[in-house]
Amino acid sequence: MIKVALDAMGGDNAPKETVKGAIEAINADSDTFVYLVGLEDVINKELANYKYNKDQLEVVAASEVIETGEPPVMAVRRKKDSSLVKALYMVKEKKADAFVSAGSSGAILVGGQTIVGRLKGVQRPPMSPLVPTMNGVFLLADAGANVDSRPDFLVQWAKMGSIYMENVVGVKNPRVAIVNVGLEEEKGNQLVKETFPLLKACDDINFIGSIEAREIPNGGADVVVCDAFVGNVILKLYEGLGGGLLKKIKGVLMSSLKTKIGALLIKNKLKEELKTMDASQYGGAPLVGLNGLVVKTHGNAKSTEIRNSILQCVKFTKMNINDKIVKSLENMPTAND
Amino acid sequence: MIKVALDAMGGDNAPKETVKGAIEAINADSDTFVYLVGLEDVINKELANYKYNKDQLEVVAASEVIETGEPPVMAVRRKKDSSLVKALYMVKEKKADAFVSAGSSGAILVGGQTIVGRLKGVQRPPMSPLVPTMNGVFLLADAGANVDSRPDFLVQWAKMGSIYMENVVGVKNPRVAIVNVGLEEEKGNQLVKETFPLLKACDDINFIGSIEAREIPNGGADVVVCDAFVGNVILKLYEGLGGGLLKKIKGVLMSSLKTKIGALLIKNKLKEELKTMDASQYGGAPLVGLNGLVVKTHGNAKSTEIRNSILQCVKFTKMNINDKIVKSLENMPTAND
Structure with missing residues (x-):
């Protein structure tokens, strides 16, 4: 079984949606095991609402919670018994294969790098979300972990991103x-x-050259x-x-009786089309290049995004992505600074 | 009268839309004078379609045209009798107060800086378009003229952008x-x-601090x-x-008979709302900080954008923006490199 440590207390909708997402994940896949890390009483109370296979889930007590506004470095250093830090240590100690959290981005970035640690040969793990286009998704690296980057970092991200898109998302020769x-x-x-x-x-x-930002939403590249x-x-x-644009369109649809009738006629088709622009089916944003996998979901993630993030970790682990990454970086000049 | 040298041959729709835009501008404002620079025969043929005050317009012959794909530095250097280069020289020689073109961005940037030249104290003139938000516009500096910028460049852009927004657009204390x-x-x-x-x-x-890209479309800042x-x-x-999103919405509206009927009911309101997202009423993107004014419109500009760009130049000149810019930079440490 693939074991995922879930920060049950992270995010705007924790623990309700985190616990629900965990249950949905283990009910969807019998090879998935989830550690729900956080305040025991609160988690158990939520769990009482669900039926699930007890062999696929375990509650791990953690007495503290890192809030979104806290300075990340300090929070990770001081709150040793927080759900976020404790779940990350489970990955470091190989009790879990991967980590998922909807909590503080800063704390996840800092904790991922300092607690879990980098894979052999990786210089800077990039935050690599899948972002929707008009006809699919692309992997964006780096979306926020390393500013003032060096050329060799970007080359590593290109390789890691290609491996991810090919193996986890299934895009041939990205x-x-x-x-x-x-x-x-x-x-x-x-x-x-x-x-x-x-x-x-x-x-x-498969390097295709430069892309202007105008072509990114048109699906001009996969990585x-x-x-x-x-x-x-x-x-x-x-x-x-x-x-903003969707809010504007909604405003148009709701502006008069006439437009409201119009809205009824286009509603289903509009929803269907906009669904293709929702990348949460692919899970959260992975911090790729660590000894394990660390995934950050949106702060306002609902159970579906949590579930998909957990399943994303399972697929990532099963596909041995980290072995592939280490291998692809072997022949690169490294300057592990 | 304020004199604007228009590159009549620049852009995808030249000279039809450029000539039309010039006519619309002089018909809208009796203080506006336009030099139509380009292939004489072609321009005169277009002009024959319009009625206008002959004291407000003059055709200036230029035998060459710079194409969009040409390497800018070479094009500006070699095509001395192109409409773009000739019109820029008119600004340099103070025959015209400002320049407007829908032609090659690269050639306009290079020509603006090398032919027209910088204002006293200005280090790097920024390309500064007005970009729409959900409830207005903001000035973006720099949108493409100077990569790998220095902090003192950005400070100058903040000052110049503030003067522009306050005086040309009319935003108090931007x-x-x-x-x-x-x-x-x-x-x-x-x-x-x-x-x-x-x-x-x-x-x-009026510096309000950092802005995340998420807040830009919400109108989080004016400059x-x-x-x-x-x-x-x-x-x-x-x-x-x-x-891309608007294309998707259009696709939804046109997808079936049902949605087409819905579309009819919301069409007018939708058009009205989307019109507020069209910044072409403000004219083109000014390259601010030159001895005169150089404005670049979209390559596919229609007469309305050309007209508004010409009127933008008139307002800019009447408001003595360049004097204000020179004054605002006087107390800054300059390193005119």
Whole structure:
């Protein structure tokens, strides 16, 4: 069985949705085992609502909770008995294969790197969410873990992202592109200009060159690499602009009796189409390149995203992604600084 | 009269839409004079379609055209008799106050800086488009002119952008923010960390701190400063994601008889709401900080955007924006490199 340590207390909807998501995951897959880490009484009270196979779940007591606003480094260092820190230690000590949390992004990033630790050969694990396009998803690396990156970091992310997309998402020979301000090879900032030839020289990835941000939502690439500052801007602008436009459309639909009738006629089709823009079916954002797997879901994740994140960890572990990553980085010059 | 040199041959829809836009501008404002620069015969043929005051327009012959795909530096250097280069020289020689083109971005950037030249004290003129939000517009500086920027460039852009928004767009005490990956003051890459205290120390701008990309479409700031790499990603992702989502919605509306009937009921309201997201009423993207004004419209600009860009130049010149910019930069340490 693949064992996932779930931070049952993390996120806006914990522990209700975290516990529900855990139950949904183990009910969906008999090879999945979940450690629910957190306040014992609270978790057990939630668990009482469900029927499930007791051999696939265990509650692990943790007396503290890290709040979203807390300074991450301090929180991880001081709250040793928090659900987040305790669950991460279970991965470090190989009691669990992977970790899932909807809690503080900062604490997950810090804790993932300092407690779980990096895989052999990995310089900087990137936060690598799957982001929806008009016709699928792409993996964005790095979406927020490492600002002021170096060219060799981006090359590693391209390799790791390709392995992830091929094995976990099932995209054959994924197209890798680097975010740029134009398509000509002489375009770009210094980081891009230095990284481009390194990516071009990799014979184990399908590098298609530069991608302008305009083409990203059109599905122009399967793995999009960039510095974490740029990646974070892409991810958050996606959320802000997508959310804002949908709110505007809803406002239009609800503005009068006439438009409300119109809304009834298009509602089902609209929902169906927008569902394809929801990446939560793929789980959360993995911090790839650690000794195990650390997955961060949205802070407001509901049970479905928790469930899918747990199943994502199971697939990741079963597919031996980390072995593949270590192997792909073997021939790279490393500067483990 | 304020004189605007229009590159009549630039853009996908030239010279039909450029000539039409020029006519619309001079018919809208009797203080506006337009030089239509380009192939004389072609322009005169278009002009024959319109009635207008001949004292407000003059055709200036230019025998060459710079195409979108040409390498900008070479094109500007070699095609001395192109409409783009000739129109820029008219600004340099003070025959015209401003320049408008829907042509090659690269050639406009290169030509603007090398032919027209920088204002006293300006280090790097930023490409500064007005970008729509859910309830207005913000000025984005820099959207593509200067990658790998320095902190003092961004400070100048904050000042110039504030002057533009206050005087040309009419936003009182515009809120200035720097793009960042979080709101806490310790967040950011090196550029942001170095720029933040400099912006905080400016007493002539209304600096409100960091802005995450998620809040940009919500109208979280009136002037958004960032490195041109990041700005270009913001601008192009806006176009790509906005366009993609609207295409998806259109697809929904056209998918069946039922949804087509629904579409009829919401059409007018939807158009009205989406019109508020169209920034072309404000004209094109100004390259601010030159001895004159250089404005780049979209490559596919129609007459309305051309017209508004010309009127934008008139307002900019009448409001003495360049004097205000020079004055605001006087007390800054300059390193005109």
